[in-house]
Amino acid sequence: MKLKQSKSxxxxxxxxxxxxxxxxxxxxxxxVFRLSCELYEMIDPNILQKxxxxxxxxxxxxxxILRRGVFWYYFExxxxxxxxxxxxxxxxxxxxxxxxxxxxxxxxxxxxxISLEIFHALSDGKGALLFLQTLVYHYLVYRYxxxxxxxxxxxxxxxxxxxxxxxxxxxxxxxxNGFTRNVIDxxxxxxxxxxxxxxxxxxxxxxxxxxxxxxxxxxxxxxxxTSLTIYLAALFIYSIxxxxxxxxxxxxxxLSVPINLRQFFESDTARNFFSTMNVxxxxxxxxxxxKDIIESITESFQKDxxxxxINYKINRLISLEKNPFMRIIPLPIKDYSIRMANKLVDRGIxxxxxxxxxxxxxxxxEPYIRQFxxxxxxxxxxxxxxxYGDRLVISFTSPFKDTEIQRRFFEHLSNKGIQxxxxxxx
Amino acid sequence: MKYCSHCKVYIRGxxxxxxxxxxxxxxxxxEEETLFPTVPLIFQSHLALRITAFISIAALVVSxxxxxxxxxxxxxxxxxxxxxxxMWLSLxxxxxxxxxxxxxxxxxxxxxxxxxxxxxxxxxxxGWSLDYVLPISYVAAMFVMxxxxxxxxxxxxxxxxxxxxxxxxxxxxxxxxxxxxITVYYPSIICVAISIIFLSAILIFEGENIKIELDKRMHx
Ligand SMILES: [Zn+2]
Numbered sequence: 001m002k003l004k005q006s007k008s009x010x011x012x013x014x015x016x017x018x019x020x021x022x023x024x025x026x027x028x029x030x031x032v033f034r035l036s037c038e039l040y041e042m043i044d045p046n047i048l049q050k051x052x053x054x055x056x057x058x059x060x061x062x063x064x065i066l067r068r069g070v071f072w073y074y075f076e077x078x079x080x081x082x083x084x085x086x087x088x089x090x091x092x093x094x095x096x097x098x099x100x101x102x103x104x105x106x107x108x109x110x111x112x113x114i115s116l117e118i119f120h121a122l123s124d125g126k127g128a129l130l131f132l133q134t135l136v137y138h139y140l141v142y143r144y145x146x147x148x149x150x151x152x153x154x155x156x157x158x159x160x161x162x163x164x165x166x167x168x169x170x171x172x173x174x175x176x177n178g179f180t181r182n183v184i185d186x187x188x189x190x191x192x193x194x195x196x197x198x199x200x201x202x203x204x205x206x207x208x209x210x211x212x213x214x215x216x217x218x219x220x221x222x223x224x225x226t227s228l229t230i231y232l233a234a235l236f237i238y239s240i241x242x243x244x245x246x247x248x249x250x251x252x253x254x255l256s257v258p259i260n261l262r263q264f265f266e267s268d269t270a271r272n273f274f275s276t277m278n279v280x281x282x283x284x285x286x287x288x289x290x291k292d293i294i295e296s297i298t299e300s301f302q303k304d305x306x307x308x309x310i311n312y313k314i315n316r317l318i319s320l321e322k323n324p325f326m327r328i329i330p331l332p333i334k335d336y337s338i339r340m341a342n343k344l345v346d347r348g349i350x351x352x353x354x355x356x357x358x359x360x361x362x363x364x365x366e367p368y369i370r371q372f373x374x375x376x377x378x379x380x381x382x383x384x385x386x387x388y389g390d391r392l393v394i395s396f397t398s399p400f401k402d403t404e405i406q407r408r409f410f411e412h413l414s415n416k417g418i419q420x421x422x423x424x425x426x
Numbered sequence: 427m428k429y430c431s432h433c434k435v436y437i438r439g440x441x442x443x444x445x446x447x448x449x450x451x452x453x454x455x456x457e458e459e460t461l462f463p464t465v466p467l468i469f470q471s472h473l474a475l476r477i478t479a480f481i482s483i484a485a486l487v488v489s490x491x492x493x494x495x496x497x498x499x500x501x502x503x504x505x506x507x508x509x510x511x512x513m514w515l516s517l518x519x520x521x522x523x524x525x526x527x528x529x530x531x532x533x534x535x536x537x538x539x540x541x542x543x544x545x546x547x548x549x550x551x552x553g554w555s556l557d558y559v560l561p562i563s564y565v566a567a568m569f570v571m572x573x574x575x576x577x578x579x580x581x582x583x584x585x586x587x588x589x590x591x592x593x594x595x596x597x598x599x600x601x602x603x604x605x606x607x608i609t610v611y612y613p614s615i616i617c618v619a620i621s622i623i624f625l626s627a628i629l630i631f632e633g634e635n636i637k638i639e640l641d642k643r644m645h646x
Contacts, residue, residue: 011642013645067642069642069643069644069645070643070644071644071645071646072645072646074642074643074645076642086463087462087463088463088465089465090465091462099525099526100525101525110461110462110463111459111460111461112459113461201467202467204465207462208445208446210435327646328646403445403446403447403448406446407433407446407447410433410435410446411433411434411435411446414433414434414435415434419436420434420435420436421427421435421436421437421438422433422435422436422437422438422444422445422446423437423438423439423445423461424439424441424445424461424462425461425462
């Protein structure tokens with residue numbers, strides 16, 4: 001009997017933030033998010049495939065598949081070749097399935113739009129954006145070969161492959177020493193207001209995107225002496241508030257806000273490197289105005305968004321992961337505990353808002369690219385936004401049919417004289 | 427683009443109603459592009475599974491009814507129940523683990539061992555489960571796993587751990603022989619012999635792969 005020798009396979013541990021996603025992903029919340037780039041012209045699938053083949057060369061980590069070990073999940077490198085396909089699934093449909101060995105991302109095209117959908121364990125918004133930017137870059141360079149024959153536009157993301165695969169959590173945080181007794185947050189666990197509603201068929205995501213001028217919205221934020229993100233977060237809280245009844249108003253509205261750690265700690269990784277913070281607003285008896293909310297959450301942004309606070313929070317999570325008792329617990333039990341803990345945390349959150357920020361592309365591409373958009377699967381209404389040039393796209397995803405919060409949100413902006421284009425998948 | 431005068435927003439795509447307020451939009455007679463594909467609903471109802479479930483319940487009910495009408499010493503409803511449990515468990519395992527052949531075979535073997543011992547014990551211990559079923563299924567699994575892996579062109583690392591595990595299972599019947607739990611010896615002896623030869627082969631030829639595979643799966 002002769003068994004053939006096979007080449008050894010590369011594998012990596014999951015970073016601190018990734019560990020949470022395989023445990024909590026399910027049909028209701030797939031932990032998949034989507035980044036899209038809309039051009040002014042129809043997409044050519046062949047060129048897109050060519051661009052994808054080129055892109056994947058510089059992101060070898062994206063060829064990983066996720067597998068279950070006895071104690072932890074791990075990424076295993078694969079020989080699978082990613083293929084582009086015409087969009088045919090509902091938004092952010094499940095990607096990770098523990099019984100199949102498939103890639104953790106997909107690339108779709110539909111008419112004028114290229115979409116990248118990613119399982120969150122593989123990468124975060126910033127990492128995925130790097131991938132999409134590179135993909136669009138290669139697409140346009142191939143598409144306009146003649147024009148860019150002598151002179152290739154510069155893509156300003158040039159991290160080495162090694163740097164892109166960095167586990168930046170491991171690099172910047174050591175975890176505090178000894179066992180963590182204060183694993184559970186001793187801050188009082190507040191119960192937040194939770195939005196309920198009738199779910200869509202098959203629990204599909206309802207996406208409503210509003211596109212508007214960055215300058216115009218920034219102008220509104222300036223009038224209130226605040227930043228774009230805080231202004232829109234406050235407006236989101238205000239829109240939810242307007243839909244609450246008197247009894248519900250006794251509970252605070254809590255928004256979860258992801259923080260890109262690359263702005264605080266040096267990192268070029270295309271993998272997960274983010275943390276989250278919560279901002280909350282407790283209503284008083286009298287009518288609340290938008291400016292009250294803005295004042296209050298500006299304060300919590302200033303208070304919580306410091307390197308010290310972030311260091312403290314992440315080091316605690318890391319020491320939990322490094323705790324010897326935690327490590328020898330078999331994976332199914334770990335998964336179960338993460339799910340339970342997640343349910344508890346969930347009770348304290350009303351919604352989420354995430355700003356990917358400005359998407360930069362070479363100037364030469366300006367005539368071809370209309371806009372970039374980002375959205376995510378969500379258990380509760382969630383806002384994601386990004387901007388390209390002067391086009392700010394605010395995407396609401398929600399598992400519910402009702403659109404009253406979204407209507408109030410956009411209506412407030414349109415009443416300020418801002419021109420809004422709405423697009424939606426249902 | 428259509429304009430909703432209630433929400434004061436433009437609506438992109440081929441919509442007839444405003445996305446936000448659901449009021450109908452003015453017909454502009456423009457050729458509007460579709461922005462998202464229409465995804466048909468999937469009905470996750472497997473007719474075959476439903477029929478099997480129905481037959482199972484019917485069989486159980488009929489067996490109970492027959493026992494009431496024609497009393498006998500044999501506890502036939504219990505047999506039917508055990509058979510149904512066996513069938514459903516194997517079915518669930520195959521459906522859930524269908525993407526991992528080696529794992530499926532391992533699960534089936536473990537399930538078969540436990541269920542056959544239960545059966546044997548319920549119908550008055552005759553020892554056929556230990557005599558025949560266990561050793562034969564371990565050896566069979568070893569060959570089936572190796573052959574399917576070759577046919578399906580699985581890479582060695584995808585099934586090597588399961589093969590190793592099954593090889594270790596195959597040594598268990600040595601206990602039956604040593605403690606004299608069995609009446610028929612040759613299946614157990616053959617099983618143990620084959621398992622040891624098999625194990626030494628994979629350890630000698632695939633030791634490195636096994637080590638890598640175990641490192642990955644067991645990292646703490
Ligand atoms: Zn409207």
